[in-house]
Amino acid sequence: MTAEPVQGDDSAVPVVEAVDVTKSYRLEGVTVDALRGVSLAVRPGDYLAIVGPSGSGKSTLMHLLGGIDRPSTGTVRVAGRDVSELSEDDVAQVRNATVGFVFQAFQLLPRTSALGNVAMPLVYRGLRKAQRQRVAAEALDAVGMSHRTTHRPSQLSGGEQQRVAIARALVGEPAVILADEPTGNLDTRRGREVMDLLERLNAERGVAVVVVTHDADVAARTDRVVHVRDGLLVPA
Amino acid sequence: MRTAEAWRVAVDALRANRLRSALTMLGVVIGVAAVVLLVAIGSGAKREIETQVEGLGSNLLIVVPGELSFGSAPTTSRLTLGDVDHVARVVGDRRRVAATVSSGETVRAGTREIFATLQGTNETVPLVFNRPIARGTYLRRGDVESRRRVAVLGRKTARALFGERDPLGRQVAISGVRFRVIGVFAEAGSAFGVDRDADVHVPITAAQRLLDTRRVDALAVKAPTVDGIDELGDRIVASLVARYPDDTFSAVTQSQILGTVGRILGLLTLVLGAIAGISLLVGGVGVSNIMLVSVRERTREIGLRKAVGARQRDILMQFLIEAVVLTSVGGVVGICLGVGAALVLDAATPLPAVIAWWSPAVAFAVSASVGVFFGVVPARRAGLLDPVVALRSE
Numbered sequence: 001m002t003a004e005p006v007q008g009d010d011s012a013v014p015v016v017e018a019v020d021v022t023k024s025y026r027l028e029g030v031t032v033d034a035l036r037g038v039s040l041a042v043r044p045g046d047y048l049a050i051v052g053p054s055g056s057g058k059s060t061l062m063h064l065l066g067g068i069d070r071p072s073t074g075t076v077r078v079a080g081r082d083v084s085e086l087s088e089d090d091v092a093q094v095r096n097a098t099v100g101f102v103f104q105a106f107q108l109l110p111r112t113s114a115l116g117n118v119a120m121p122l123v124y125r126g127l128r129k130a131q132r133q134r135v136a137a138e139a140l141d142a143v144g145m146s147h148r149t150t151h152r153p154s155q156l157s158g159g160e161q162q163r164v165a166i167a168r169a170l171v172g173e174p175a176v177i178l179a180d181e182p183t184g185n186l187d188t189r190r191g192r193e194v195m196d197l198l199e200r201l202n203a204e205r206g207v208a209v210v211v212v213t214h215d216a217d218v219a220a221r222t223d224r225v226v227h228v229r230d231g232l233l234v235p236a
Numbered sequence: 237m238r239t240a241e242a243w244r245v246a247v248d249a250l251r252a253n254r255l256r257s258a259l260t261m262l263g264v265v266i267g268v269a270a271v272v273l274l275v276a277i278g279s280g281a282k283r284e285i286e287t288q289v290e291g292l293g294s295n296l297l298i299v300v301p302g303e304l305s306f307g308s309a310p311t312t313s314r315l316t317l318g319d320v321d322h323v324a325r326v327v328g329d330r331r332r333v334a335a336t337v338s339s340g341e342t343v344r345a346g347t348r349e350i351f352a353t354l355q356g357t358n359e360t361v362p363l364v365f366n367r368p369i370a371r372g373t374y375l376r377r378g379d380v381e382s383r384r385r386v387a388v389l390g391r392k393t394a395r396a397l398f399g400e401r402d403p404l405g406r407q408v409a410i411s412g413v414r415f416r417v418i419g420v421f422a423e424a425g426s427a428f429g430v431d432r433d434a435d436v437h438v439p440i441t442a443a444q445r446l447l448d449t450r451r452v453d454a455l456a457v458k459a460p461t462v463d464g465i466d467e468l469g470d471r472i473v474a475s476l477v478a479r480y481p482d483d484t485f486s487a488v489t490q491s492q493i494l495g496t497v498g499r500i501l502g503l504l505t506l507v508l509g510a511i512a513g514i515s516l517l518v519g520g521v522g523v524s525n526i527m528l529v530s531v532r533e534r535t536r537e538i539g540l541r542k543a544v545g546a547r548q549r550d551i552l553m554q555f556l557i558e559a560v561v562l563t564s565v566g567g568v569v570g571i572c573l574g575v576g577a578a579l580v581l582d583a584a585t586p587l588p589a590v591i592a593w594w595s596p597a598v599a600f601a602v603s604a605s606v607g608v609f610f611g612v613v614p615a616r617r618a619g620l621l622d623p624v625v626a627l628r629s630e
Binding site for chain 2: 088158
């Protein structure tokens with residue numbers, strides 16, 4: 001690790017943690033080593049950025065931390081549980097309870113209202129529809145989108161769509177939000193608003209926020225910056 | 237995931253592609269409708285023929301020369317009127333035995349003519365075959381013994397020759413020989429594809445002379461009770477074999493005919509259903525195909541759902557339900573269409589169609605299973621998608 005955490009409790013159990021992980025996959029017959037031995041712990045309340053050039057492995061690292069991918073070697077723990085010891089379905093449930101994802105391309109369901117999009121993760125918790133909608137409305141309120149609950153993604157601006165996506169990440173009260181280039185599809189002003197929102201959620205709710213970015217301005221706002229290059233963490 | 241939610245998601249997805257869903261459904265609709273309709277036609281034919289056979293009466297025994305089995309060639313009869321008397325002695329009651337010799341002949345009255353089935357019979361026919369007389373009388377024993385040229389007309393024959401006029405007492409020419417009409421049958425319907433109302437009965441003795449033969453084609457015996465009918469049949473056959481050691485004879489009962497006919501028509505129904513089933517299968521392949529397209533189109537959605545916590549079986553169920561909704565809605569529409577077509581067919585054409593209670597039930601169960609069967613492969617593919625890869629897809 002290159003930077004000491006300034007915020008977050010060092011002694012607390014990490015929310016998500018990678019210990020000496022590697023990840024290689026075969027792409028058209030060629031083995032690609034995306035990560036070559038990386039350790040990173042995200043503790044409750046952390047606000048950090050993972051930066052690096054494209055192809056450096058930063059997205060792969062985020063996928064591993066979020067439990068939607070598995071390491072080739074090494075250990076990933078989500079909410080203290082080793083994902084390699086869990087079935088895929090069990091990891092899905094741990095993800096549902098612990099991690100909120102924000103993507104560069106928003107990844108909203110096009111035919112579903114903002115409220116329906118935000119409520120979607122709760123479907124997989126077995127909540128009833130009325131309860132899902134109440135919680136989702138609260139989450140939309142928290143991102144300042146309570147006036148647009150019935151709108152479909154196509155009726156919203158990019159910034160609004162990303163706020164809906166953040167509400168969706170927030171709705172399950174996760175311990176960590178993993179945001180992959182959350183400002184990548186937005187202009188500077190909208191991007192800044194989105195970062196303001198994530199920062200506020202981190203400060204007010206104590207949810208750890210990990211932002212994968214190659215935007216130096218975005219990285220500079222965080223408490224800790226992790227640099228990835230050629231599948232390794234490197235000093236800045 | 238709650239099941240209700242899985243249904244909602246599936247229906248939403250189908251609604252989003254209305255035309256595509258409708259066209260996919262159409263394949264299933266046609267398949268199910270075809271199954272229901274063809275099974276109805278098969279069942280209708282079976283019911284119709286069984287009703288006719290039952291109309292013969294359950295204690296009727298028909299004695300014919302040769303082996304009676306489907307597929308064996310008819311045998312030339314060596315039976316004569318002497319054998320009729322012999323069988324009557326075995327039965328113990330002459331009134332219970334009817335003899336027939338049949339031939340297709342042209343019957344003429346004035347300028348009108350009809351090609352009718354000439355039945356040379358004796359006076360016992362109305363009792364043995366349950367054929368009531370509408371007007372006049374049937375042949376009497378004296379008519380048979382004195383070879384009198386009198387005739388009893390079937391309903392259709394009478395109408396063709398005389399229209400609305402009363403045929404009683406009038407003359408008809410059968411194959412050029414004049415007969416006097418003494419009676420008209422009540423309507424009987426058709427049996428085994430033979431229109432029983434287009435016949436003309438004359439004394440068997442007169443018929444034999446007309447046809448220049450001494451043969452008797454078949455004997456019909458009305459057994460006193462249903463219980464002893466098989467035993468009576470065996471006795472009659474044995475006594476005939478005693479007279480003609482080189483020949484074989486068969487005695488068949490209504491239940492045997494019903495059994496054989498039922499098996500053949502049951503098979504026919506099954507074959508019709510199976511042929512229609514092929515179109516249902518093709519419909520199922522269409523469902524499978526469109527589900528694969530649907531999975532591919534929604535790869536990112538699947539990746540997202542998995543990322544936020546959907547388990548494999550949640551995704552699998554979502555797509556499986558989508559396929560089952562397609563096929564079961566298609567199934568219900570197909571059943572309605574098939575039943576409707578069968579009812580129209582039954583009412584508007586001579587083709588009988590009977591909706592067996594089980595055929596819509598089976599058609600629905602099959603179409604729903606087709607959804608499961610053909611939905612499983614695409615749904616499994618969706619469930620197994622890697623979320624990282626899925627999210628990255630365009």
